[in-house]
Amino acid sequence: SVLARPRHGLTPALAVVCVLSALAGPSVLRAQTESVPPILAGTFEYPHDADHGRAAVLAALEPRIVMLPYFVQGMVRSRIEERLGIPRRIVVALEGETVSVTYEGERVVTIASALGGSTTVTSREGREIPVTQRLNYGWLEQLFTGENGTLTVLLSTEPDGRTLHADGTIRGDRLGDAVPVRLDYLRVP
DSSP states (O other): OTTTSOTTSOOHHHHHHTTTSSOOOOSOOOOOOSOOOGGGOEEEEOSSOHHHHHHHHHHHHHHHHTTSOHHHHHHHHHHHHHHOOOOSEEEEEEETTEEEEEEESSSEEEEEEETTOEEEEEOTTSOEEEEEEEEETTEEEEEEEOSSEEEEEEEEEOTTSSEEEEEEEEEETTTOSOEEEEEEEEEOO
């Protein structure tokens, strides 16, 4: 059906990807010996309401949505808005070799593994989704892969550590070019 598997690749699962908590990544990557920068550890809060974050994600996806047949555009926007949860808080913990990232919002999702290792999270639809964490240019990268696309989330901070950048890149066979989205979070003292 059109609702279950739209031709444009923006399934509910891919929309949830935009919130950094629903899709997953490659199950096997080589182990990494480097470590996550200690400045990344801490608690960070989104300084706006969830509607602001949803608007940012929708704005990034809008050029792809307008390329869809007119009669499905409104439905796609509504589905994304309904299922898109923006984390209020991101907590990064570095415990030995384990890197743990907890996304707190309408639901709480924790991803904990060694760098290069995989774990799973459960999507809103109840699917187990593998997730892999690794370093990319010295920062923490999370790789999520769903049925219709992938999400790469790069977590980095400003040099002073006060701002956490959550840079998501959404890719899908039917999306065309990758869709970048950035949400900034502020460190909680």
